[in-house]
Amino acid sequence: MTTPSASPRETLDAESFYSKLSHLPTLIYWGIHGLALMALFTKPSAGILALALAMFWVRMFAITGGYHRYFSHKTYKTSRAFQFVLALLGTTCVQKGPLWWAGIHRIHHRESDVPGKDPHSPKDGFWYSHAGWVQDPRWEPTPFREIKDLTRYPELRWLNRWHFVPPAVVGVTIYALGGWPALAWGFFLSTVVLWHSTYTINSLSHLFGSRRYETGDTSRNNPWLAILTLGEGWHNNHHHYMASCRNGFFWWEWDPTYYVLRLLGAVGLVWDIREPPASALEPRQELPEAA
Numbered sequence: 001m002t003t004p005s006a007s008p009r010e011t012l013d014a015e016s017f018y019s020k021l022s023h024l025p026t027l028i029y030w031g032i033h034g035l036a037l038m039a040l041f042t043k044p045s046a047g048i049l050a051l052a053l054a055m056f057w058v059r060m061f062a063i064t065g066g067y068h069r070y071f072s073h074k075t076y077k078t079s080r081a082f083q084f085v086l087a088l089l090g091t092t093c094v095q096k097g098p099l100w101w102a103g104i105h106r107i108h109h110r111e112s113d114v115p116g117k118d119p120h121s122p123k124d125g126f127w128y129s130h131a132g133w134v135q136d137p138r139w140e141p142t143p144f145r146e147i148k149d150l151t152r153y154p155e156l157r158w159l160n161r162w163h164f165v166p167p168a169v170v171g172v173t174i175y176a177l178g179g180w181p182a183l184a185w186g187f188f189l190s191t192v193v194l195w196h197s198t199y200t201i202n203s204l205s206h207l208f209g210s211r212r213y214e215t216g217d218t219s220r221n222n223p224w225l226a227i228l229t230l231g232e233g234w235h236n237n238h239h240h241y242m243a244s245c246r247n248g249f250f251w252w253e254w255d256p257t258y259y260v261l262r263l264l265g266a267v268g269l270v271w272d273i274r275e276p277p278a279s280a281l282e283p284r285q286e287l288p289e290a291a
């Protein structure tokens, strides 16, 4: 017997649901860009600027500390309740549900830089790897077979299916409390900046930066991207040893996602935070090319 994951019927329902809406995600994607642009014509107060910054950084952590280092790679452990909090926070980033995100990301690591198989490799074109793949119907369904460890939680399956509900609730709440300027800056603009900052790890961090490890793909370490993405810029480190919770392997490699997770560990919300073993830190001697 296999572990009951998403039942075939449920998977089918979710897929037929999305196929009916096939043009809607693209419309929403560009619509949110348009609304974000309109924010630039609205003068924000100091409070609204602070809201926009908080919405960016808190949700960036939801992606890096939650969707990436927890759901995709299980680099630490937590309770079922806090796992739900991480998933819920992740859905507010408007990057679909935790099961979809983790499944697609696991394919990225398995098929790294294999043209046509890696969902977002610059080898398929820079813009495709940055944001084009998000519009590609090929990557629209949740790859359920990649995430059998996660599908046994009905609350995660529910959030994955109704991923657009929490961000809609956040948007309506911000509008109710602060009107259009708060919605434009705190939700639309911060969401678009969050999207493109996240996408730099798919595009730029496979193109620009240094390579400490021979990983067999094009991943790079880029300190500027590490600043923008709370530590995800150490992408060559990450491709080298993805089971590690810390992407900055050394103290000088800025990795605030890891520092926050350590803090959460100190108060008991997360535990078993995985570190890279000493042997993984050593860059292997590059072997001379076979003649």
Ligand SMILES: [Zn+2]
Residues within 6 Å of the ligand: 068, 072, 073, 105, 109, 238, 242
């Ligand atoms: Zn990863």
Ligand SMILES: [Zn+2]
Residues within 6 Å of the ligand: 108, 201, 202, 206, 219, 235, 239
């Ligand atoms: Zn990568």
